[in-house]
Amino acid sequence: MRIIVSRLIQHSSSPFSRLHNVGLLRNVRLLSTDSNKVDEPFKVEEAETVQVPPPPSEKLLVLGGNGFVGSHVCREALSHGLSVCSLSRSGRSSIKEPWADKVVWHQGSLLVPDSLKDALNDVTAVVSCVGGFGSNSHMYKINGTANINAIRAAADQGVKRFVYISAADFGVANYLLQGYYEGKKAAEAELLSKFTYGGVILRPGFIHGTRQVGSMKIPLGIIGSPLEMVLQHAKPLNRLPLIGALFTPPVSASAVAKVAVRAATDPVFPPGIVDVYGILRYSDQK
Numbered sequence: 001m002r003i004i005v006s007r008l009i010q011h012s013s014s015p016f017s018r019l020h021n022v023g024l025l026r027n028v029r030l031l032s033t034d035s036n037k038v039d040e041p042f043k044v045e046e047a048e049t050v051q052v053p054p055p056p057s058e059k060l061l062v063l064g065g066n067g068f069v070g071s072h073v074c075r076e077a078l079s080h081g082l083s084v085c086s087l088s089r090s091g092r093s094s095i096k097e098p099w100a101d102k103v104v105w106h107q108g109s110l111l112v113p114d115s116l117k118d119a120l121n122d123v124t125a126v127v128s129c130v131g132g133f134g135s136n137s138h139m140y141k142i143n144g145t146a147n148i149n150a151i152r153a154a155a156d157q158g159v160k161r162f163v164y165i166s167a168a169d170f171g172v173a174n175y176l177l178q179g180y181y182e183g184k185k186a187a188e189a190e191l192l193s194k195f196t197y198g199g200v201i202l203r204p205g206f207i208h209g210t211r212q213v214g215s216m217k218i219p220l221g222i223i224g225s226p227l228e229m230v231l232q233h234a235k236p237l238n239r240l241p242l243i244g245a246l247f248t249p250p251v252s253a254s255a256v257a258k259v260a261v262r263a264a265t266d267p268v269f270p271p272g273i274v275d276v277y278g279i280l281r282y283s284d285q286k
């Protein structure tokens with residue numbers, strides 16, 4: 001949409017136009033310290049319509065925008081009229097839905113220096129959905145090092161807000177997935193130090209929704225939604241040592257995406273950590 005404003009143009013008045021204006025404005029007397037003097041009224045002779053380009057819209061970079069959570073984030077951001085780009089190793093990947101045509105897909109790895117240079121051009125906010133499983137050292141690299149590289153590059157580029165999809169603390173399970181959690185914690189610490197006022201960490205537990213694997217759609221909501229309904233009211237049980245993690249309610253990928261996009265674009269969204277209950281609460285808000 002273009003914004004139209006009218007610009008007022010002042011001219012030095014000719015004798016003719018002065019007479020004309022006196023006729024028109026004879027009832028307009030302006031205040032003056034000299035009682036005999038009528039101040040020269042401000043004259044508008046002509047209004048020219050000029051077109052001002054719209055203010056630059058927000059540009060969101062979704063790291064891992066072709067993944068399960070990332071694709072929900074891209075869709076959510078597009079529905080708010082944001083301009084969206086994504087970076088991942090495979091670029092666009094297998095997604096063949098109309099929304100995907102509106103995303104600018106960059107191919108690159110966060111573990112390769114310089115990969116982010118082009119993708120970060122004019123970007124105002126970043127949401128990182130990059131993470132994964134594997135050997136301990138791989139998990140540390142992908143959840144930690146890769147995201148730390150992205151956080152540093154975004155900070156250097158002057159990006160205002162950065163949202164990192166981390167994960168809920170699962171107590172004992174953290175030990176079994178050491179590289180995963182240590183990587184997440186290292187990236188969280190980097191984000192809080194580099195984006196003191198614009199860094200938001202989301203810590204979901206299990207995320208449900210429709211996960212696309214190749215051309216197949218897997219409806220994880222069949223398990224996740226009923227559990228979410230029951231467990232969101234079991235917060236006290238979540239504090240029990242050892243079994244607490246079992247009672248962390250799952251959240252939907254669309255709820256995570258909604259909160260991530262809001263956190264990335266709302267300048268008054270509080271920086272810091274948002275746990276599962278915070279995600280459920282924020283995603284319920286209009």
Ligand SMILES: NC(=O)c1ccc[n+]([C@@H]2O[C@H](COP(=O)([O-])OP(=O)(O)OC[C@H]3O[C@@H](n4cnc5c(N)ncnc54)[C@H](OP(=O)(O)O)[C@@H]3O)[C@@H](O)[C@H]2O)c1
Nearest residue numbers: 064066067068069088089090109110130131165167206207
């Ligand atoms: N799913 C859950 O239940 C759950 C629960 C809690 C937290 N989380 C966290 O939420 C985030 C998103 O999870 P998800 O389930 O959406 O995972 P996902 O589907 O596996 O997506 C991971 C994304 O990261 C990209 N990626 C991996 N390595 C990369 C690299 N070196 N450089 C650039 N991009 C890279 C992948 O694309 P390419 O392979 O094309 O590079 C993919 O787009 C992760 O951090 C995960 O730990 C997920």
